[in-house]
Amino acid sequence: AAPAAGDTPPAEDRSGFGFRWAHWVTKLRIPVILVGLLGLGLLALPAQDMRLALPDAATAPEGSAARVSSDVIREGFGPGFTGRLAVVVTSDSPQDTAAAVPQVTALIQRTEGVLAVAPPQVDPSGRTALLGVIPRTGPTDAATETLVHDIRDGVGSIGNAEVLLTGVTAIGIDVSEKLSDALPVYLLLVVGLSILLLMLVFRSILVPVKAALGFLLTVAATFGITVAVFQQGHLADLVGLDTPGPLISFLPILLIGILFGLAMDYEVFLVSRMREDFVHGDTPRQATINGMGHGARVVTAAALIMISVFGGFVFLDDPVIKSMGFALAIGVAIDAFVVRMTIVPAVMSLLDRTAWWLPRWLNRTLPNVDIEGEGLRAHLDREPVDA
Structure with missing residues (x-):
């Protein structure tokens, strides 16, 4: 039955973890941003020593036929005999x-x-x-x-x-160098297109730039942790890695592509609700809290699913698959829980109304996709309602 005249809808429950976390993050936004940036920056430091290569049998699991034959050849004739x-x-x-x-x-x-x-x-x-x-x-x-x-x-x-x-060795070196040379162009293209598309959706300049910088921070920290474990051998026993070595040459391309898609999903889940509430009259801080409160469960569930899927590959013996699963699982965890659910609301709260600023000339130039329904709401307000 329809509610009686004068009845008010039940108050929205804002006692969930997402709302409480958003209140805490926006209240302590400066320390949160500084700690987040400093922590991820330190984790990214090993990435400057990253080496890419096509793996050989020397990094195969211990006890496998390929590893045993490689060890025998290296011991008897030297390591160069396996890569003529x-x-x-x-x-x-x-x-x-x-x-x-x-x-x-x-x-x-x-x-x-x-x-x-x-x-x-x-x-x-x-x-x-x-x-x-x-x-x-x-x-x-x-x-x-x-x-x-x-x-x-x-x-x-x-x-x-x-x-x-x-020769096989020279071809592997050539492939790794080609992929390394293409990485900056690939990254620039991905980030540039993401800024343009998010600018269309959120009608803002700073929000897309923030999203892109957060993604770059995620990628850098993920590379740093992966290099520290799989190339430098730190905590290698925890992931069951026998022999550290260079990362597989196509790992950065694969990692950037998959993480970008997931990161932008999480960004849209959270920030679209912030934008919607801001357009409909909430203050910037309250809109940020609402976006986090309503989107935190979705992002948490989606991230945990992907972390579980990617993390399952870490238990395999093949070091290539192990490194790919590890990097993707770590990348999703960092992006979802550190960048999107911690740094993003803190930055949005700090930017306040400036976050949604867009020059008038650019606003007129860009097509308006109106995902918040602002245009529809204005149209309905102008139309008379039939009795």
Whole structure:
């Protein structure tokens, strides 16, 4: 039955954890922001030493066939035997190739970091020769990466013969460098588009910028923790890691893509309600508290689900899958509970009305998606209501 005239709707219950947490965070916003930024900044410090590579058998689980064979080869012949380099000497003339091979061999042998150069293997036409180069260090060592560049820089061509360096180890180094070079562009594109889209949704400049900076803070801290555990070996026993080593080369691309999607979901869950209440008349601080109070349960539940899913991969033996699951689980935890549910409401409370500022010229330029229903409400207020 419809409520009788004069009845008032029941008061909204604002005693939940989300409301209490929002009150506390907005009250202590300055210390919360400082502690959050300082803590995440310290966690991000190891990321400056991050190394990317395609893993080899030396980091496989102990006791596995790949690890046992790798250890036997390394012990008997040296770590470089598991990551040989292939140098190709080719020309249009068999005479040019034959004359260039001894010079190439001598140049490579004098290169720092080379253990040995195998005798050349020549194809039936005599125009192409293959030299096997054995480094002193393993495939994923930084010294091997330096050696690859030194050989390419020092032996580009001899006479009329062209000299090329390849092999599984060199290809792995090339792939890692390509992905590393693409990372800043990829990150800039992702963050730039997110700022533009959130500007359309929230009709603000500072809110999208804050969301993007919070995401960058999450990524930096996640990289730092992952490097500290999987590359530097700190607390490696807690995740069952046998041998620390460089991170898999595509981990940053994967991590940024997945974390970005989840982070923006959490941002929209919380800030859209803040925006809605602010547009409908609440003060900025009360709108922030309302957004946290109504969105905290959704964000907490969603984050715990994703942390459980990603965390399950940490219990597998494969170090690549283990590192991916660990990084994603840590990243979701940091973004949801530290950035979105702690730093974001504190910053929103500090910015007050400035958070929702948008220049008039930009407001007229951007299309209005009106997710709060402000336009519909104004239209209904103008329309007469039929008796």
